[in-house]
Amino acid sequence: MPSKKALVRRPSPRLAEGLVTHIERGKVDVGRAVKQWEAYVEALRKHDWEIIQVDPADDCPDSVFVEDTVVMYKNVALITRPGAKSRRTETIGVEEAVAAVGCSVNWVWEPGTLDGGDVLKVGDTIYVGRSGRTNAAGVQQLRAAFEPLGARVVAAPVSKVLHLKSAVTALPDGTALAHIPSIDRPSLFPRFLSVTEEAGSSVVLLGGNKLLMSASAPKTKDVLTDLGYEVITVDISEFEKVEGCVTCLSVRMRGLYA
Numbered sequence: 001m002p003s004k005k006a007l008v009r010r011p012s013p014r015l016a017e018g019l020v021t022h023i024e025r026g027k028v029d030v031g032r033a034v035k036q037w038e039a040y041v042e043a044l045r046k047h048d049w050e051i052i053q054v055d056p057a058d059d060c061p062d063s064v065f066v067e068d069t070v071v072m073y074k075n076v077a078l079i080t081r082p083g084a085k086s087r088r089t090e091t092i093g094v095e096e097a098v099a100a101v102g103c104s105v106n107w108v109w110e111p112g113t114l115d116g117g118d119v120l121k122v123g124d125t126i127y128v129g130r131s132g133r134t135n136a137a138g139v140q141q142l143r144a145a146f147e148p149l150g151a152r153v154v155a156a157p158v159s160k161v162l163h164l165k166s167a168v169t170a171l172p173d174g175t176a177l178a179h180i181p182s183i184d185r186p187s188l189f190p191r192f193l194s195v196t197e198e199a200g201s202s203v204v205l206l207g208g209n210k211l212l213m214s215a216s217a218p219k220t221k222d223v224l225t226d227l228g229y230e231v232i233t234v235d236i237s238e239f240e241k242v243e244g245c246v247t248c249l250s251v252r253m254r255g256l257y258a
């Protein structure tokens, strides 16, 4: 079986100060968030993901959203330059973690900005959101890093939500799982299943027909179960209060060492 590794990062005690851009700020219970994060990590572990913990960044409120700091394609880890200045130092520690598992490391440079939450991979197609966090130079640098390795990069405008993956992820067969009201250009996705719950558009592919998703999208869970998927839910309410979702809590690496 190809190896499955997931990078995760323990929540900062300052999580409640995390950035909020498109929603009302809610009161975050950090103790509850830590328990929810532990359950999330356990769900990955239970489905054969080897967990790699990046050193915590306690001074960075949003550091638990480790997916924003690195984009993986084949054996290359592209260390991002997060669009929010307050998040820039989060990349420290991630670089060491990906190098330690044997990835080649590349970087996004100024003036580029790129958040991993804007990057959706569907096979060798890489959709990248041009959002409030990812700029045109970031899109170009992603293209320059990965197209020579065989990827096709498709840029998508994102204005209604924080990141591209706040509104769309992909099912194992490549169908986009999409909350259409949150997407600027749905027509960029050749085949999509629309869902009525925004949190329902975010799934982590656990392997086979198993999906991990937020407990806050029960109608979407029913739709996906009815389509034959095995859906595992986790309560991530404290992270949703600071615009997090199931994807941004980990970086999944599949088959790098197969």
Ligand code: GLY
Residues within 6 Å of the ligand: 018, 019, 020, 021, 062, 065, 084, 162, 242, 243, 244
């Ligand atoms: N709170 C997550 C972010 O704004 O990046």
